Amino acid sequence: MTCKHPLMNKPTSLRIVVLVAFVTLWTCAFTSYGQTLVPTYKVSGQIADSATRKPLEFVTLTLMADSHKTIRADYSKPDGSFVLASLKPGSYSVVLTMVGYRTYTVPVMLADTAHPAVDLGLIALRSQAVGLSEVIVKAAKPVIRQEIDRIAYDLQADPDSKVYNVLEMMRKVPFLSVDAQENILLKGGSNYRIFINSKPSGMLERNPRDVLRSMPASTIERIEVITNPPARYDAEGLAGIINIITFRQPASGYKGSVNLSERFPVGGPGIGGSLSAQLGKLGLSVIGGGSLYNTPRTSNTLDRLSSGNAPTQLTQTGSSLSDKRSGYMGYELSYELSDRQLISSQFNLNGSRTTGAANQHSALSDQTGLLQAYDLASNQLLTGNSVSASLNYQLGFKADKDRFLTLSYRYYAYGDQQQDQIAFANREQYVQPDYRQDNDQRFAEQSFQFDYVSPIKKVNAELGLKAILRQNNSDFTYRSLNPASGTFEPNADLSNRYNYDQNVLSAYTAYQYNLGNWNLRMGVRAEQTLIDADFTSTSSRVNQQYTNLIPSLAVSRKLENNRIIKLGWVHQIRRPNIQRLNPFVDRSNPNVETSGNPNLRPSAFNRLQLGYGLSGKFSVNMGLDYTFVRGFDLLITILDPATNISRSTYENTGRGDALDYSLSGRYPVSKNWDISFNGMFTYFWSAVVSGPSQASTQMVQYFMTASSGYRFEKGWRANASLNLVSASIRSPQEKVNGLVGSSVSVTKTFIPDKLSFSALVNNPFTPFRTNRIETVGAGFAQVRTSRDYFRSFSVSLNYNFGKLTETIQKNKREIKNDDLAR
Structure with missing residues (x-):
């Protein structure tokens, strides 16, 4: 049985546009190259x-x-x-x-x-015998820079930024890694927030992986990893914050870049760019792009064994394919009302549309023989979009330029729609009718914020107030086929409407003190959360109210020879997002159901941090962290022996401890040859401490990325990298296999700092990879596998234009809603 994908024969307009633009710029490259x-x-x-x-x-x-x-x-x-x-x-x-x-x-x-x-x-x-009053040395920019609460990776100081997209470059950033499914991990976990220019962005709230995969690294200035967020940030973020800084260069005039790319067999054409401009007191920054990401048909399996009085075996084999189209755009606009007043605004949006098709053969048997079997064909449509807009006003003071206050407002909303149609054939002792399931999920948020910053002698003091008003809505419907009428009729027992309102009120105060080579930062934040959940279809409600007090502390000491040592303590919470709260039951696989849990509560964690950094010809950064979490919301899977359906949902039953050691560095072997590395080792222990699926596990996890690049004459550069990711655990029940990846790339610069061409091959020796997920629970064990494309090829063309000479003014404080984990 086969299922034809609805987009396989449609022309791809974006691919044609990118190809035409690609050839045009390629022709310009040779023309300019030959002339200059x-x-x-x-x-x-x-x-x-x-x-x-x-x-x-x-x-x-x-x-x-x-x-x-x-x-x-x-x-x-x-x-x-x-x-x-x-x-x-x-x-x-x-x-x-x-x-x-x-x-x-x-x-x-x-x-x-x-x-x-x-x-x-x-x-x-000749040597200088007397001391110089001032020496100005213009040298290569450092790739990595350490601050008291974060580490910054300068993408523009790394030539590989012309080859890779932002997602691929994250493998080189300290504390960050990318797993086999291209999920971004911060210190091995997914509990973090992603900002653009130090604030949340509608571009990255819904599907950061897709946006970052289509975003050329050449359009980004640097990536910051904030591992010890100060008190002005919301209390959420178990691992930290990933802050992506776009170009905020001097700007009298204009400056921009455009990147065209093509990736195959997985992927497709993409285009991305950025622009900064300044006209008098008006400044503008824009970033945007779009891409196609096609995944050809790949195979998958599921094998599940149950124990007990009536043991069974479930075997499923199938295949799937998908086509995704996504785009993003964001801008920042600022205007200087006077030398002490600045007003700015931001607007961001993104959207995506994914079509998928899958086939599956399923057979359930016991010791007596076959119990049931069927063939399944499914078609899926996923659409989504998000938008965010903000307005900020900043007032400075004539007596002290470092004293200012800001007033900010931000609106953010997104919607996701999922539609599945399931059809059965070749039934054996299986009577469930064909069905459809639809889930319409919407989210809206308004934020109001006041910040005041004032230096008091050698102490920089901050205080602020904030209110976040959130509304979540979900409407999901299950429809079964009526054979008599041939129509799909709603099933009220399997459908529901869900409204979830969450309000967060907070206040903070923070202090930073600099004395010579010492830097001390401390603060405290108080947050009150009010929750009202309403299941309109079942006339049931859930109400919660809780208050959290979140202190933070960070100390750093600068040593001789550009060395720094840091010590920090972080106490934070993680509020469950709408995806974990939504009670929608996904039945796209009739034998495997997943859903959210509206009764989840926030989980709290504490982390002790010790860091060391050295900057110079050889730069190195090391860190040692100890983290312990209680009341963690883990994905729990339980098998129902009566129906032979496994059901997964989130529960506040987890606890865990982790000891992390991180190491990253960069060494220029010569003027033309450089080597860099990034790695982390974690001893992890976690447990499910209540419920029928009590379990515990412990293991050592690691990820390592090493890369080396060589710059040849006449604008050529070659780079090779190796990526190692160990087997890891998602929960005490679930284990995922590791991977070994590699890449080789070549870049040719035709016009210095203007036009370059790059070619890349990922995993040249491994065309496919088997992804394996093992799950063990009370009375069952299952293994899910998928054979994914691993080898891919890509080419890109990057062009920079324009010139800027002055600085675009930005507000020093803006709304940063970082309190919801991914």
Whole structure:
């Protein structure tokens, strides 16, 4: 039995648009390349100490134009040599700077086409005998930077950002990893929030994986991982906050980028870009894009064995495919009312549409033989969209530029619709009729916030008030086929309407104190949560009210040689989101049902953190964390022996402890060759402490990513990476197998800082991978597998344009609703 996908024969307009644009930019690349790089001018030489004649490594070389504009920056190799290649004809100055030596300037004229290479020979730098009042050294940007409560990864300082999308780059960010299903993990967990420019975004609230997969890393400035959120952030986030910073460059004029890509056999065409502009007191930043993500047909299985007085075996084999179309857009607009007043607004939206088809053969048997069997064909349609808008007003004070207050308002809403149609054939002792299930889920939120910041001598004090008003609605309907009439009729017993209102009122105060190399930050936040849930179809209600007091503490000490040590303590809570609360029962597989639980309560956790960082030629960051959680909401699966249906839902029955060790670093072996690594090891213990599925488990989990890149002449760069993810546990009942992945990429720069082309192959030696999930519960054990595409190819073209010179003004405080976990 086969099921034809409804979109297999439809033309793909986005693919055609991307292909045309791709060819156009590709043609421009060769045209520009041929016009600007022939002939190739270059400047070379060697640098040594004037007294000892010993070669000098890491001398900063700055190529300046006659207008004193910086054209290029580089540094010398271990033997003192250097080459500044791919230059245009003109008059330049090469400025050599190094701490402890006098600045040396060499004029260079590049105009002779017969002799485009200029060799400056041996340049001897004289030591500086007296102390310098000021030394300005322009060198390569550090990729990783540590702060008291976060770590930042500069994507633009990593050349791989021209090759990968944001989701793929997250494998290189400390504390972050990506599993086999491309789920983002922070310290091995999924309990975090994702922000854009330090605030929630409608683009990433619903389906961050799809948006980040279509977002070129070249459009993002840096990614911050906040592992110890200060008190001004909402109390939610068991693992922390992932903060994606878009370009906020100097902006008098305009500057932007556009990226075109194609990925196959899994994936499809994509386009993304960003733009920043400044017109007087008005500033604008825009980011947007879209993609197709097609998954060809793959196979899957489920094997379940039950024990007890009447043991059974369930065997299911099938296949599925899907097509997804998604897009996103966001903008920020700011206007300076005066030198002390700033008003800004944001608007974000995204949307997606997924069509899927699946086939399945199911057989249930016991010791006497076959009990029931059927063939199933299903078609699924998933659509969703979200929108968010905010308005912020900031008032500064003439007496102190660091004192200000902000008033903020934010609106956010999204809707998700799921439609499944299930048809049976070849029935054996199976009488359930064909059916349809629809789930319409909607969410709306309004937030009001007041923040005040004022320095008091050496202490920076903050206080604030906030109110979040949320409304969740779900309308799900189950319809069974009436053979007599041929229509699908609603089944009231399996349908329901659900309204869930949640209001969170909070106040916070925080203090930060800097004394020399010491930095101390402490704060406390109080939150009251009011919940009213109404099942309109069954005339039942659920009411909850609770108050949480959340303290936080962080201490850092700067040491010699760009080293830093940090100590922190975090106490936070996790409120269940609408997906975990929604009682909709998904029956797309008749023998496996899943649903949410509207009676869930928040879970609390404590974490002790110790961190160490070193910045320099060799940068390294290490961390040791201990976390313990109580009342954790875990997915619990129970098998009903009467119906042979396994039912999964969330319960506040979990507890766990984890000891994490993280290690990341980067080392430039030479001017052209760099190596980076990112890894984490976790000893994890968790348990289900009540109910019929009491269980406990413990294991060591790890993830490691290592990459190495080499820059060749004439704008070529190659990169290779290896990704290791161990087997992991989702709950004491569930275990997922690990993976070993690899990738190789090549990038060609045609116009420096303007136009580049990249090609990538993921997992070149492994075309497919088997994903395996083992579940063990009271009286049963089951294994689910899926054979997924693992090898993929992609190409992309990236173009940067425009020029900016001043700074776009931003509000210093904005609404950040980070209190709901993913």
